[in-house]
Amino acid sequence: MTVTRERAAVVGAGPAPARDARRSGAAFPVHLAMLAWAVVTALPLLWAVVSSFKTDNEILNDPWSLPASPQFDNWSRAWTQASIGRYFLNSVIVVGGALLLTMLLGSLVAYALARYEFRGNRLVYYTFVAAMFFPVFLALVPLFFVVQQLGLLGTYPGLILVYAAYAVPFTVFFLHAFFRTLPGEVAEAAFIDGCSHSGVFFRVMLPMARPGLVAVGIFNFLGLWNQYLLPLVLNPDPDRYVLAQGLAALSVSQGYRSDWSGLFAGLTIAMLPVLVAYVAFQRHIRAGMTAGAVK
Amino acid sequence: MRHGRWRFLAGALVPALVLHAVFVLSPYAQAFYLSLTDWTGVAGEARFVGAGNYARLGGDSLFLHAVRNNAVMLVVVPLVTIGIGLFLANMMHLGGHGGRRGIAGSGAYQIVYFFPQLLSLVVIAVLWGFVYNPNNGLLNGALRAVGLDGLTRSWLASPSLALVAVMAVLVWSSVGFYVVLFSAAIDSIPRELFEAALLDGAGGWATFRTVTFPLVRESVHVAFVYLGIAALDAFAVVQVMTVGPGGPDGATEVIGLSLYRNAFQYGKFGYASAMGVALFFATLTLAVLALRSGRRERLELA
Numbered sequence: 001m002t003v004t005r006e007r008a009a010v011v012g013a014g015p016a017p018a019r020d021a022r023r024s025g026a027a028f029p030v031h032l033a034m035l036a037w038a039v040v041t042a043l044p045l046l047w048a049v050v051s052s053f054k055t056d057n058e059i060l061n062d063p064w065s066l067p068a069s070p071q072f073d074n075w076s077r078a079w080t081q082a083s084i085g086r087y088f089l090n091s092v093i094v095v096g097g098a099l100l101l102t103m104l105l106g107s108l109v110a111y112a113l114a115r116y117e118f119r120g121n122r123l124v125y126y127t128f129v130a131a132m133f134f135p136v137f138l139a140l141v142p143l144f145f146v147v148q149q150l151g152l153l154g155t156y157p158g159l160i161l162v163y164a165a166y167a168v169p170f171t172v173f174f175l176h177a178f179f180r181t182l183p184g185e186v187a188e189a190a191f192i193d194g195c196s197h198s199g200v201f202f203r204v205m206l207p208m209a210r211p212g213l214v215a216v217g218i219f220n221f222l223g224l225w226n227q228y229l230l231p232l233v234l235n236p237d238p239d240r241y242v243l244a245q246g247l248a249a250l251s252v253s254q255g256y257r258s259d260w261s262g263l264f265a266g267l268t269i270a271m272l273p274v275l276v277a278y279v280a281f282q283r284h285i286r287a288g289m290t291a292g293a294v295k
Numbered sequence: 296m297r298h299g300r301w302r303f304l305a306g307a308l309v310p311a312l313v314l315h316a317v318f319v320l321s322p323y324a325q326a327f328y329l330s331l332t333d334w335t336g337v338a339g340e341a342r343f344v345g346a347g348n349y350a351r352l353g354g355d356s357l358f359l360h361a362v363r364n365n366a367v368m369l370v371v372v373p374l375v376t377i378g379i380g381l382f383l384a385n386m387m388h389l390g391g392h393g394g395r396r397g398i399a400g401s402g403a404y405q406i407v408y409f410f411p412q413l414l415s416l417v418v419i420a421v422l423w424g425f426v427y428n429p430n431n432g433l434l435n436g437a438l439r440a441v442g443l444d445g446l447t448r449s450w451l452a453s454p455s456l457a458l459v460a461v462m463a464v465l466v467w468s469s470v471g472f473y474v475v476l477f478s479a480a481i482d483s484i485p486r487e488l489f490e491a492a493l494l495d496g497a498g499g500w501a502t503f504r505t506v507t508f509p510l511v512r513e514s515v516h517v518a519f520v521y522l523g524i525a526a527l528d529a530f531a532v533v534q535v536m537t538v539g540p541g542g543p544d545g546a547t548e549v550i551g552l553s554l555y556r557n558a559f560q561y562g563k564f565g566y567a568s569a570m571g572v573a574l575f576f577a578t579l580t581l582a583v584l585a586l587r588s589g590r591r592e593r594l595e596l597a
Contacts, residue, residue, distance in 0.1 A: 030386050034400075037383055038407045041471065044426050045410070047433050051425075063436035105314065108307040116304055124308065131319050135527070135578050137551050138571040141558050142325035145336075146317065165318035168311055197303035226415035228531045229551075233559060244417040248535045251421045260431075267421055274413045286409055290476050 045271070052264040059260045071261060078265035086239070087246030088269070093156055094231075094242055095224045098163035102220055103213065105164065106171025111201055111209075113172070114179035115187070125176065131169040140233055147234050154237040162230055167220050174219075178212035179205065218285055225274070243270055330568035341565065348569035358570065360545035361553045365527055368462055368549075369581075373522035376466045377515060380473030383408070385503055387474075388481050405478065408471030416468070420535035423464045427451050427536075451538055454546040461547050464532055465525065473518050480511040520585045527578055530555070550574050 051059055053070040079085040113125050143162070144153075152158025182205065190204045206213070228244045235241065241249065247270050251263060278285060330348055334341035352358050387401040411419065426433040427450040435447040450460045484507065492502045508515075530551035534540045541548035541556075550570060558567035 033386055034383065034404050037379070037470070038404055040467070041407055041411060044422055044433060048422055048425065060431050063431050063433055064440060105311040109311045112304055112307040116300070118304065124312070127312075127320070128315060131315070131323070133579065133582060134323055135524075135571070135574050137528075137530075137554055138326050138568075138575045139319065139322035140554065140571065141329060141564050141568050142322035143318065144559075146322055161314065162318050165314045168315065169319075172311075197299050198306070201303075201307075222413055226417075228415065228417050233555075244415045244531075247415075247421055248417050251424065251535065260425075263421070264425070267418060270418050271414060275410070278410060278413055282406055282409075285413070286405070286475050290472070290479055 048264055048271070049268050052261065052268040054261055054264075056259070056261050059264070074261040074265035075269065077259075078262045078269060082250055082259075082262055082266055083241075083246060084243075084250070084266045084269050087241050087243045090156075090240055090246075091225065091243040094159045094163065095221065097156065097160040098167065098224050099217065099221055101160060101164040102167040102171055102224075103217055106168045106216070107175055107206065107209070107213065108201070109168070110172045110175035111179050111205060114176045115184075115205075125172070128169045128172045131166075132173065136166065136229060140229070144233055154235050154240055156240070159231060159235055159240075159242075162234060163224050163227065166230070167224060171216050171220060174216045175209065175212055178209055182208050214284065215287065218281070222274075222285075326568045326571050329565050330572045332565040334565040335562050336564055344565070348566050349573075351566065352569060352573065355553075357541075357545050357548055358550070358553050361541075361548040361550045364458055364546075364548055365529070365550050365577075367458065368465070368526040368529060369523055372462055372465050372469075372526040373519050375462075376469050376473060376522055377518050379466070379470050380477055380518070381508075381511075381515070383470070383474045384477035384481055385507060387478055388507075401478075405471075405475055408474050410471065411468045412472040414468070416531035417535050419464060419468050420532045423460075423467075423532075424451070424536045427460055451536065452543055454543050457537060457543060457546045461529065461532055461537065464536070465529060469522065469525065473522075476514055476518065477511055480514040481507060484510045516585055516588070520582060523581045523585070524578060527574065527581070550577075 047063070050066065051063075052074055053072070054065070054067040054074075055071055058065055058067060109124075109128065113121055147153050147158050147162065150158070152161070186208070187200050187204055190200045195203070226244060227242070228248070231242045231245045232248075235245065238249070247266060250266055329341070331343060331345060332341040333344045333347070383404075387404065429435055429447070429449040429452070432450075434450065438444065438446050448456055451457050488506050488510075489502065492506050497505065528551055529549045533547050533549050533552055534555070537547040539547075541552050550573070554567045554570040554574070557563045557570065
C-alpha cells in the first residue's frame with residue numbers, strides 16, 4: 001500500500017533506537033557525558049515540580065529540600081486565585097480554533113496548488129511561502145492597527161484569525177510537497193465515479209494525506225500553544241489572556257507578593273499538558289518537528 | 296471532470312488568500328512605508344521623514360546595545376548549541392567502539408533531551424528566572440551544596456553575566472532538538488563508511504572529522520539558520536526573565552524588545568517600524584548567506 005509507505009517516509013524521519021547498541025556496551029565516559037546533559041535538562045524541570053508542593057518558607061530556606069508535607073493548596077490557589085485555569089481555557093479555545101482553521105485552509109491551498117495547473121499557480125505559491133522568511137516583528141506595528149480597525153483587538157476571533165494567518169504559510173509549504181507525492185490514480189478513479197472536486201479532496205485525498213496532516217498538525221499545535229508575541233500585542237484584556245501571557249504577568253505580580261509556591265504551581269500546570277502529550281506521542285512529535293526542519 | 300473546477304479552486308484559495316492579504320501581506324507592506332514616517336498612532340497624522348528614523352537609529356545607544364547583543368548571540372548561541380548537539384549525537388552513535396551504532400538507552404536520552412523544545416519560551420524564562428535567583432535559586436543552591444560558595448552570583452543583576460545567562464537558557468532549550476536532528480542525519484549515513492574508517496584504523500575523532508561531519512553538514516546548515524533566527528529574536532526570554540527588562544543597563548537589550556517598547560509603550564510607531572525593517576534585512580542577509588554557502592558545500596553521496 002502506498003499510503004503506508006508514505007507514512008513510513010514521514011515518521012521515519014525520527015531516529016530508530018539502535019538495537020546492536022546493547023551488545024556493544026558503550027564506554028563509561030560516553031555514558032557520563034550523556035547522563036550529564038540529561039541531568040542538566042531534567043533537573044530544573046523536576047525542581048520546579050517539587051517546589052510546587054513546598055511552602056514558601058521551605059522554598060526560601062533551602063532550594064534543595066523536599067516538602068515536609070505536600071502542599072496541594074498551592075495548585076488550587078494557582079488554578080483559581082491566580083486565574084491559571086481561566087488562562088488555560090482561553091488557550092484551549094484560541095489554539096483549538098486557530099488549529100482547525102489553519103489545517104482546513106492550509107490543506108485546501110496546498111492541495112489546489114499541488115494538483116491543479118492554472119495561470120498564476122506559482123505566484124500564489126510564492127506569495128504564501130515568501131511570508132515564512134519575514135520576521136513577525138516587522139509586521140507587528142501595522143498588524144496591531146489592522147486588528148484594531150477591524151474591531152478585533154482582544155477578542156477570540158481576532159486572535160484565531162491572526163494565529164491562523166501566520167501558521168498557514170508553513171502548512172502550505174509542508175503539505176504542498178506532500179500532496180505532490182500522492183498517486184493520482186485514486187483521484188482519477190473517483191472523478192470517473194462521479195465524485196465532485198471537493199468530494200475528491202475531502203473523501204479521497206485528505207484521508208490519504210493523514211501522516212502529513214498529523215506531522216504538520218503537531219508542529220502547528222506546539223507553535224500556536226507557545227505563541228507569546230502576538231497575544232502580548234493583540235490581546236490586552238487580562239480576562240482573555242492565553243496561558244503564556246498569564247504566566248508572564250503572574251511571574252511579575254506574584255514576585256511582588258512573594259507567592260513563590262503559587263508561581264511554581266502555575267509553572268508546573270503550564271508544563272503538565274505538554275508533558276503528558278509528549279509521553280503519549282513522543283516519537284510522532286519528535287519525528288514531526290524534525291521533519292518540519294528538514295523539508 | 297472539468298465541471299466545477301473553477302468553483303472548487305476559488306473556494307479553496309480565496310478565503311486563505313484574503314486572510315493572508317489582510318493579516319500578513321498588508322502589515323508587511325505598511326511596515327516599510329511607516330518606517331519612513333514619524334507616525335505616533337493618530338490617524339492621518341503621519342509625516343514623511345524619509346530616512347530620518349534610520350539616521351536616529353545610529354544615535355540610539357540602547358538600540359546599538361541591542362544590535363551588539365543580538366550579534367553576540369548570533370555567533371555564540373548557534374556555535375555552542377551545534378557543538379553540544381553534534382557531540383551528544385555523535386556519542387550516541389559511536390559510543391566508545393568506533394563504527395558501532397548507538398549506545399544503550401540512547402532512545403531514552405533523546406526523549407529527555409528533546410522535552411524543553413516543546414515548552415513555551417515564557418515557561419522556560421519563568422523557570423530559569425527561578426534557577427538564577429541569587430538567594431533561593433537552583434544554581435546558587437547547587438554551588439553552595441558542593442562548597443563553591445565563592446562562585447555564587449546575582450546572575451541576572453550583573454551586567455557582565457546577564458547576557459551569558461540569557462544565552463545559556465537559549466542553548467539549554469534548543470540542544471535537544473538538534474541532538475535529535477543530527478542523530479537522524481547520522482542514522483542515514485551508510486554503515487559501511489564507518490566500518491571502512493574503522494578498518495583504516497581511524498579513531499573516534501578522525502571518524503567524526505572525515506566521515507560523520509561532512510555527511511551531516513547540510514543538517515548543520517539548517518541548524519545555523521534556525522538558531523540564527525532564534526538568536527535574532529530572543530524576545531520572550533529577555534522580556535520575561537531579565538531585570539528591566541533588557542537590563543541591567545542595556546546588557547540584555549535585544550532589537551525585538553526595543554521595537555516593542557518604542558511602539559507599544561512610547562507610541563513611536565514610525566521609529567519602531569524602522570527597527571523592524573532593520574531586523575528584516577538582518578534576517579534576510581543571514582538566510583541568503585547560509586543558503587549560498589550551503590549550496591557550495593553540498594556533498595553528493597553516490
